[in-house]
Amino acid sequence: MKIHEYQARNLFIEYGIPVAPGNVAQTPEEALAIARKSGFPVVIKAQVLVGGRGKAGGVKVVNNEADLGAEFSRIKQLNIKGYTVERLLVAKAVDIKKEYYLAVTIDNIKGDVVVIASAEGGVEIEETAKTHPEKIIKFYMQGNKELDEARWVPVAAQLFSDPRLQKSATAILQKLIKLFFEKDCSLAEINPFCINGEGNLIAVDAKIIIDDNALDRHPELVALRDMKYEDPDELEAKSKGLSFVKLDGNVGCIVNGAGLAMGTMDGVNLLGGRPANFLDVGGSSNPEKVLNALKIILRNKDVKVILINIFGGITRCDDIANGILTALKQIQIHVPLVIRLTGTNETEAKALLTAAGLTTFTSMRQAVTEAVKHTR
Amino acid sequence: MSILIDQNTKVIVQGITGRDGSFHAKQMQDYGTKVVGGVTPGKGGQDVNGIPVFNSVKEARDKTGCDAAVIYVPAKFAKAAVCEDIEAGIPLIICITEGIPVLDMVEVKKALRNTQIRLIGPNCPGLISPGKCKIGIMPGHIHKPGDIGVISRSGTLTYEVVFNLSANGMGQSTCVGLGGDPIIGTRFVDVLKMFQEDPDTRAIVMVGEIGGGDEQLAADYIKRFITKPVVSFIAGRTAPAGKRMGHAGAIISSGDSTAEAKMQILRDAGVIVVDFPDEIPQALAANLK
Numbered sequence: 001m002k003i004h005e006y007q008a009r010n011l012f013i014e015y016g017i018p019v020a021p022g023n024v025a026q027t028p029e030e031a032l033a034i035a036r037k038s039g040f041p042v043v044i045k046a047q048v049l050v051g052g053r054g055k056a057g058g059v060k061v062v063n064n065e066a067d068l069g070a071e072f073s074r075i076k077q078l079n080i081k082g083y084t085v086e087r088l089l090v091a092k093a094v095d096i097k098k099e100y101y102l103a104v105t106i107d108n109i110k111g112d113v114v115v116i117a118s119a120e121g122g123v124e125i126e127e128t129a130k131t132h133p134e135k136i137i138k139f140y141m142q143g144n145k146e147l148d149e150a151r152w153v154p155v156a157a158q159l160f161s162d163p164r165l166q167k168s169a170t171a172i173l174q175k176l177i178k179l180f181f182e183k184d185c186s187l188a189e190i191n192p193f194c195i196n197g198e199g200n201l202i203a204v205d206a207k208i209i210i211d212d213n214a215l216d217r218h219p220e221l222v223a224l225r226d227m228k229y230e231d232p233d234e235l236e237a238k239s240k241g242l243s244f245v246k247l248d249g250n251v252g253c254i255v256n257g258a259g260l261a262m263g264t265m266d267g268v269n270l271l272g273g274r275p276a277n278f279l280d281v282g283g284s285s286n287p288e289k290v291l292n293a294l295k296i297i298l299r300n301k302d303v304k305v306i307l308i309n310i311f312g313g314i315t316r317c318d319d320i321a322n323g324i325l326t327a328l329k330q331i332q333i334h335v336p337l338v339i340r341l342t343g344t345n346e347t348e349a350k351a352l353l354t355a356a357g358l359t360t361f362t363s364m365r366q367a368v369t370e371a372v373k374h375t376r
Numbered sequence: 377m378s379i380l381i382d383q384n385t386k387v388i389v390q391g392i393t394g395r396d397g398s399f400h401a402k403q404m405q406d407y408g409t410k411v412v413g414g415v416t417p418g419k420g421g422q423d424v425n426g427i428p429v430f431n432s433v434k435e436a437r438d439k440t441g442c443d444a445a446v447i448y449v450p451a452k453f454a455k456a457a458v459c460e461d462i463e464a465g466i467p468l469i470i471c472i473t474e475g476i477p478v479l480d481m482v483e484v485k486k487a488l489r490n491t492q493i494r495l496i497g498p499n500c501p502g503l504i505s506p507g508k509c510k511i512g513i514m515p516g517h518i519h520k521p522g523d524i525g526v527i528s529r530s531g532t533l534t535y536e537v538v539f540n541l542s543a544n545g546m547g548q549s550t551c552v553g554l555g556g557d558p559i560i561g562t563r564f565v566d567v568l569k570m571f572q573e574d575p576d577t578r579a580i581v582m583v584g585e586i587g588g589g590d591e592q593l594a595a596d597y598i599k600r601f602i603t604k605p606v607v608s609f610i611a612g613r614t615a616p617a618g619k620r621m622g623h624a625g626a627i628i629s630s631g632d633s634t635a636e637a638k639m640q641i642l643r644d645a646g647v648i649v650v651d652f653p654d655e656i657p658q659a660l661a662a663n664l665k
Contacts, residue, residue, distance in 0.1 A: 259530020
């Protein structure tokens, strides 16, 4: 789960990571009150969960009250990659002397938490990583949850020649690591991590991504989710135990397992059709899931046929068959259903569906071909 | 022959008293797997389908001499379950559970360090050596004994592939489902090595998907060390960029982890990459002559 910069910044404050004075504002009046408290110049930044807000004109340094009002209203009206701006962060502009990069994240292949640091922070960090990998420092936690200072101090010395800054950076990193573990982050990033006019280190941006699988143990973080960035159908699907992503085709797909669901979409495409969605009913299916899946897919008026492709493992084919039969009784299905069932309890499932007058397929290619035919 | 498991493998089931655990314990037993015990804390002394239930893995290990454990417990207990196996020295752990927090897996990885213990999964279908032993949730009847080794990051997509192999008379030595999570115990490279060394595996089928960098590492390994034919299918060519598709690992993180890029890298390494799962048997046949 991505959270906004101002929310990540609040977590930084909670953990004692230095940030410029400021706050989030929804109205020009709120922005003005914050700016008066922190003092001009201030930087105002659109709070959106998509990249490229700077290039879109969503970040501006303003020097006085008149400019603040005008720029605040201008940014509030921006549309950044399809998203409107609801809030802006207003913070005292930092007199940046030098930009660094500091992040804590997970190296999946090593299965370890890694600190990534660079003396060349800023917007070009990804480019730097590609062209000058030697300028990116990677420090592995080796399964530990606290910084091993004996190992880290020589690394800090590569970034900062001044011992005072080495010490300060180490203290900030310790706080960032603590936040990372305590809040189950998959990313905690400061970019740019700056030396300001007073020669102190300060976080000028804040980016945090929380592990969705860990949200159960962080009720306080669940509230930070910005529903505007969630598709209502996808959210509803999730609440029903389904994984759903809407696409722009017309073959509705209900599949068990993410890999087969993607494979089914690819198959539809390969055989001349276009998938309308990704939908994974997950494992341990109950008949209710199929009903809910059909309801969500049928809301999409582009859908001309629904392809149900189930390869039973932990999902039992007879559960799916019962779900289909329940759905046929409860809701109006105005498009053809193409059903493919193979695997656990396949015989029982086919008997149930055949008794109800439905045709089933055993081969995925045949079922996909049949489904695509209905879109012609 | 087969890799990792065979007819002598003795398995315990963690979470055996739950819905999935009890159902699949029976399915495994019916397949012929030696299911020698189950573990559910507080339910020791009971039995499930005649399988004795123990309170702890250590007790189960001491009393049954098991050499593999399969985990069906809910996500929030999964880390403790795997760590209990590691503590008890179970050499092969298969974790079926999905939805485990990533930082829990970081702890599991730490516990695995400096041990010879192999973890398969989590969020995986398990593994099967057809006709000998099945540990996991895959439907046993679609498999046939034979000499094709199958490795996959997916569950149901693996069944699709196996179904097509068996239908074309191509049996499998072992099929390993690695799991769809970002941090997993065993990766393509580990299993490629085992299949290369297994005298009874003649060819390898590798099923990958978008996201992550495992297929790229596999391609590099295949180019250098694998002499047996490898056929691959990569899912997710029509998946929209950056969209989460259920598997936490299946996120497009860079241009290199798209399905098309992976297919190209694998082709460059000499792998035969097909467009549809049912094209795998023909591709294998052409390369096994």
